[in-house]
Amino acid sequence: MHVSYExxxxxxxxxxxxSSTVKGILKQLNLTxxxxxxxxxxxxxxxxxxxxHSFGGKIDCDIDSEQVVITVSDTGPGxxxxxxxxxxxxxxxxxxxxxMGFGAGMGLSNIRKNTDILKIxxxxxxxxxxxxxxxxAEGAEHA
Amino acid sequence: MKLxxxxxxxxxxxxxxxxxxxxxxxxxxxxxxMSDVLTLLADDILLITGLSNNxxxxxxxxxxxxxILFVRNKRPTKTMLDLAHExxxxxITTPYSMFRSSGLLFKNGLDPVY
Numbered sequence: 242m243h244v245s246y247e248x249x250x251x252x253x254x255x256x257x258x259x260s261s262t263v264k265g266i267l268k269q270l271n272l273t274x275x276x277x278x279x280x281x282x283x284x285x286x287x288x289x290x291x292x293x294h295s296f297g298g299k300i301d302c303d304i305d306s307e308q309v310v311i312t313v314s315d316t317g318p319g320x321x322x323x324x325x326x327x328x329x330x331x332x333x334x335x336x337x338x339x340x341m342g343f344g345a346g347m348g349l350s351n352i353r354k355n356t357d358i359l360k361i362x363x364x365x366x367x368x369x370x371x372x373x374x375x376x377x378a379e380g381a382e383h384a
Numbered sequence: 385m386k387l388x389x390x391x392x393x394x395x396x397x398x399x400x401x402x403x404x405x406x407x408x409x410x411x412x413x414x415x416x417x418m419s420d421v422l423t424l425l426a427d428d429i430l431l432i433t434g435l436s437n438n439x440x441x442x443x444x445x446x447x448x449x450x451x452i453l454f455v456r457n458k459r460p461t462k463t464m465l466d467l468a469h470e471x472x473x474x475x476i477t478t479p480y481s482m483f484r485s486s487g488l489l490f491k492n493g494l495d496p497v498y
Binding site for chain 1: 416433
């Protein structure tokens with residue numbers, strides 16, 4: 242099953258709408274509550290990142306019985322130093338983003354904690370593409 | 385404790401989810417930082433926050449948190465309450481501060497997450 246959604250930059254009134262829709266789909270597909278939670282927490286953090294930091298982007302979800310693969314891609318401006326950005330507590334968030342309860346530099350590490358495979362392709366002035374794989378097979382429950 | 389106990393302890397007003405006041409809540413977590421809330425794995429949590437915007441409701445939804453206590457008389461917008469109602473989230477507001485609310489609830493048996 243494949244679904245795709247656009248994410249608008251800067252519009253916090255609808256940030257989380259895609260994650261909410263995907264959560265509904267995952268529940269309908271009878272994924273365990275534990276799987277749904279970690280997939281949705283990672284997706285929501287990524288969606289907020291697109292709204293807060295990018296020029297806009299999209300979210301693609303591929304779901305089968307073995308795994309869920311979610312690709313969150315934006316059109317820039319990219320992350321100059323990914324290693325630094327992955328450090329808990331480091332953030333470039335604006336005051337507006339902080340007022341929304343985010344921007345404490347925990348987003349990417351929250352994403353990493355909840356994914357089985359995380360790939361991030363980015364660079365200064367480039368699009369950012371985050372690919373998150375969540376395994377659903379028995380015994381592959383995330384720690 | 386029951387949600388009705390929470391309301392009574394913090395002198396609260398229920399803004400949404402009056403029908404859920406018999407629901408049991410086991411743990412309390414006080415934060416204005418939504419990324420921190422998103423790290424919680426436990427269930428049956430009361431989120432105590434002064435952050436009154438859509439993201440507080442969205443974060444509760446994503447974290448499977450079914451009750452939010454807004455402190456210092458924060459008044460959620462209609463959009464926020466509609467969103468909370470859609471996801472079965474009970475919304476309570478209290479005139480007390482986050483510190484006082486947390487202290488009273490802890491004293492009366494609501495356990496901390498950590």
